[in-house]
Amino acid sequence: MDFADVDGKIGMKRKWNWPIWVGFIVAVGGLFSYEWFAQFPITRDFPWANLLLFGIGAGLLLVGLFRAFGRPQLYRGKIFGSIFTVLAFLLFAFFSYEIFYVLKQVPLSAQAPRVGQKAPEFSLPDQNGKQIALADLLSPNGAILIFYRGFW
Amino acid sequence: MRSFQKQLADFEKRGVHLAAISVDPSDASAAHCRKMGYTFSFLSDQDAAVIKRYDVLHRGAGPKGKDIARPAEFYVDGSGTVRWVNLTENIAVRARPGQAINAIDAAK
Numbered sequence: 305m306d307f308a309d310v311d312g313k314i315g316m317k318r319k320w321n322w323p324i325w326v327g328f329i330v331a332v333g334g335l336f337s338y339e340w341f342a343q344f345p346i347t348r349d350f351p352w353a354n355l356l357l358f359g360i361g362a363g364l365l366l367v368g369l370f371r372a373f374g375r376p377q378l379y380r381g382k383i384f385g386s387i388f389t390v391l392a393f394l395l396f397a398f399f400s401y402e403i404f405y406v407l408k409q410v411p412l413s414a415q416a417p418r419v420g421q422k423a424p425e426f427s428l429p430d431q432n433g434k435q436i437a438l439a440d441l442l443s444p445n446g447a448i449l450i451f452y453r454g455f456w
Numbered sequence: 457m458r459s460f461q462k463q464l465a466d467f468e469k470r471g472v473h474l475a476a477i478s479v480d481p482s483d484a485s486a487a488h489c490r491k492m493g494y495t496f497s498f499l500s501d502q503d504a505a506v507i508k509r510y511d512v513l514h515r516g517a518g519p520k521g522k523d524i525a526r527p528a529e530f531y532v533d534g535s536g537t538v539r540w541v542n543l544t545e546n547i548a549v550r551a552r553p554g555q556a557i558n559a560i561d562a563a564k
Contacts, residue, residue, distance in 0.1 A: 342548065345459060349549045407547045410526050415511035419541060423532040426506040428477065428499035431485040436475070436497055438532070445471035446533040448556050450460065451512045451525040453547070454478040455488045 321371055321381035324388055327364025331392035334358040335399050351403055358396050365389045423449075461494050463553040470560050472531075473497065479504055479524050501525075512543075531559045539563040 334357030341347035341354060369389060372381035417423055427437040441447035460467075460474055467474055474496040480488070485498040499506075507513050507525045518524035529551040531540035540559030542551040 343458070345550070345552060351548075403548070408545060410543075410545055410547055411512075411514050413511045413526065413528065413543050416528065416541065416543060417510060417530065417538045419538055421538050422536050423530065423538050424506070424509045426501075426509065428501050428506060429482050430500070431482055431489050431498040433482050436499060438536070441473040441475055441497070442532065442534050442536055444534055445560070446531060446539070447473040447475055448460075448467065448560075449510075449530040449532060450457070450474065450476045450551075451507060451510065451528040452457070452476055452478050452550075453514070453524050453527060454480040454518065455484070456480070456519050 318376075318380045319378060321368050321379045321385065323364040323371070324368030324381045324385040327361045327366075327368060328388040328392055329361075330357055330364060331361030331395055334361055335395045338399070338403075354399065354403075358392075358399070361392055362396075365392055457494060458492065460553050460556075461492070461496070463557070464496060466553070466557055467560075470557070471534075472560055475499055477501055477506060477525065479507065479518070479522070529556060531556060531563065533563055 334354045337357065338351065338354055341351065347353045365385070365388060368379075368381055369385050371379040372385045376382060423438060425438050427435055430436050438447070457476060464474065476494075476497065477499045478485075479502055480498075480500060481502055482498075482500040485500055488494070489498055501507050504513055504523055504525070510528070510530075512526050512528040513523055514526040515523050517526070527544050527547060527550045529540075529542040530538055533539045540556070540563065542555065544550055
């Protein structure tokens, strides 16, 4: 009981180790801001903005850990700093797996129409329910067909 | 899509239509187009028949393992001949309108 009191008092005196908290929040932001940054080709083609956030988060977490372990009498955060750092690393690992592996699992499309071939005919309803054939789109100078994954 | 909509006038000027194709139902596309301000054609290929004909199906890649289209762009000229194909190797990297416009101008 006495020990607990002493520990508690020391704990109260030690400073709040803010880089750990801010670093963790920035790293979480690095993951969850992907959807927002993915709206713009410049941050989608290569996710440098997200990687930058992860980098800033990692830097702050390291500063926090150095404080917590280097001057434990002054700063808090040995335990939760370690936990947050591991969590942030797991988020980064998940992000990297999705971005650098999953997104590159695209079918080969070896039988897709090639340059010089006739484009396969089709007729499909548009957003107004009107039937549109490829032939309707070609006059006068052709069409750009954009196949996309859909909005879901 | 947003960038293609922004440069729609550059395609219209060249007499080229834009058509986006996916497995989304027409009413979902209509709602999305209203929200985003898209005014070109969004074609609904719900059973992916056309997507398969163009060999751009991505099996199981949609919600709940649904088959959807992979990103792919084609320029088909006025005679129905394919003049440009863009098959991305990364789902997040798609053709920019400038690439399509260059392809149209190069095909003249």
